[in-house]
Amino acid sequence: MLKRCIFLFAILCTISVQSQSLVEHTKEPAKDSIRKSLLLKSIGNGYLPTKYFNFDLRYLIKYNQYEGIRTGFGGITNNTFSEKYRVNSYVVYGFRDHRFKYSLGGGFRLAKQTNTWVNLSYTDDLQETGSTKFLTDSRVFQFFEPRLLNIDLFHKHITKAISLEHQAGPKLLTGTEFAVSNVDPTYNYSYVLNEKEFKSFNLSMVKVAFQWEPFSKFELSKGRYKRKKSGYPKFTIQYTKNFNNLFKSDFSFSKLDFRTIYKIGKQDDTFSEIILVSGVAGGNAPLTHLYHAYPNNITKEKILQRFSVAGLNSFETMYFNEFFSDKFTTIQYKYFLPSFNFSERFKPQLVLISRYAIGDMKSPERHQNITFGSLRKGYTESGFEINKLLFGFGLSFTYRYGAYHLPNISDNVAFKFTFNITL
Template sequence: MHKAICLIIITLCTCVLYSQTPKTENDSTRVKNDSLSKKEFIKQLGNGFFPTKFLNIDLKYLVKYNQYEGLRTGLGGVTNDQFSEKYRINSYVVYGFKDHRFKYKIGGGFRVNESTETWINLSYTDDLQETGSSTFLTDKRFFSFFEPRLLNINLFHKHITKAISIEHKFSKNLLSELEFGTSKIEPTYNYLFNVDGTSYRTFDITSAKLALQWSPFNVNKLNEKGVSEVKEEYPKFTLQVSQSFKNEIKGDFNFFKTDFRIIHRFIHNTHSYTEATVKTGLATGKTPLTHLYHAYPNNITKETILQRFSVAGINSFETMYFNEFFSDRFTTLQLKHFIKPFKITERYRPQLVLISRMALGNMHDIERHQDIEFDTLSKGYSEAGFEINKLLFGFGLSFAYRYGGYHLPLFADNIAAKFTFNVSL
């Protein structure tokens, strides 16, 4: 492992140092052509990268914090077109000061077709993943200066994953990715998965995943580098299916998962719109808790409202406590109505957002999951609230109230009050 970590650090540092090599006057024309415009530079920062000549440094690995690792810091990056238009290296190494452990990824890829942007990628990852989280392979990179939910997450599982994937663009508006991988899973918490009389504390997963992202109304244009997105339009559809296989080499369970998401915006006028997000998930077969679903809770188990005061997420349930619910089938609906910003001054314009969230789910064979307690969403979960964003330096306030089938006896336990943080580059 230490050899792999050293290799990653040497590769990243070499790219950074080489990209900062002083240029001579004879290179002035090339430097002018290669340098990023201010607009492109800001766009890269907004996507979470600090661009250098050959390597885009990945800002999301610099500083993070969670309940298991404590402070998590490291270095990561991906090579850019100045390094090569046909090959890329995508790696990182981080260290957790509370669990005293290095995590890393060694990855890279090569392009096999330029017109369809077809890439083949290989990776080896030794890291943590939040139990119950579910992501789409085709999702664009999401970056924020800090991730609110991450601060309070304590349910992780270790995984060592070897994967090969193929990215392919069927059209300007239809993206796809196919991945085959094997993972060795070890929960960091007390958990046993009981299947057919055998209890598993650690297990192996062999799986195939296929993800499709369709944005039928996006506006694109053709430039010297190919097709680029000019305007993002709605609705957007994402579908992902995965199958895990039981085999004698690297697979302990057979199970199938399908995930679907649709995002749509209803534009009322120039400054006001409503955003609706529907997400569903279904897991069948012998699926361990690590690969089931939560509903993105973001509330810590503390006695008073002030003790629970933290930072609101973007699409999380603010009144739902961590590790309170898990499902093998679920549906969530989130509605956000953005009201026209209040024009206090030319630059000071707070905005009110009205929010309603609902979740419904359940679980078969709940007795398989041992040494851990949780509830299901069979009664239907509901919360409503509002945000006042950009009150000061990007910070705002959020309030939410839990009602319906999972309303709690104590009034204060149903309330969440938090900061919001919104910065646009």
């Protein structure tokens, strides 16, 4: 693991140096500087633009425990191609599982001012078991996704979906989706219901999501609302319903997921960030569609063997696949101190962190061939990060304590890299 981190460190240093070089070049005057600035902004959002098609940088290269190296390409048509229609797709290949994954999709716009789009897609890919995605989440691009390195619990899915995205108002974004999926866990797992064992299953579900930003400021630009300033708190809520016997669906269950983000203070000074995430599932939901608390620690004996890169909002001392829940709540608190201005290029920042998770599982006996614990006693960890020490890299130290403190002191410690870079 340490060798892999050193290899990734070298790659990310190169990316960081090149990015900083681009930033310096954007200080040049005239139109060339403006073009470079727009290109840099596009790359920061994860796209490499061409005349009619924007290549999506998320699909270039990744790594996880199941696929090994995952590489490919994809993208989406841009406004030069059409302002009313779009086509988006990707294809990737995993060198460890020797399998192609892909998605084909497209959409058409119903209304410009409300940015209302109808989208269609066919996807054959993997998804992390226990993870939840909000329909209204704006695109998030990271040069490096830390948790992905160590994830080994995925399920295959073939999903056909139709969705509607709609800006109900300048501060309210909505999303609706109906999807039919065939789900096949890549690990030895079966779900037992009414004395019947399911190793793979069919799902037919509807999702409805709302994202409300009551304190953000928006402006109308070229017939569309654009965020001028982020205000806090922000709220996201999503309801999911899976229907039994609809398009051969095997189960009936529902989920309600909630998230709020709150920042107190000014970004360039001392400020605090609080993130609360909660979810509850009712009915007969398989493990693939339940919850974990975004753990980010691998099961190795020594601290240096567990040395990797800290996530942005993950539990660094919680081991992968250690806990699963059908209802849970996590609270994460970060206190950002002002950067230390040692020089123009060297401005490290200290961040104090504390995290708490609580959850439970109603019928764990239904989930066969997999062992996991409950969070009913409450899980706690605290620590700190020193960010931006070198090329966007820093260090983090986190300690696990409370009800789930482990007998061996070193097993409660997580010592890792951090990586923060903004284009």
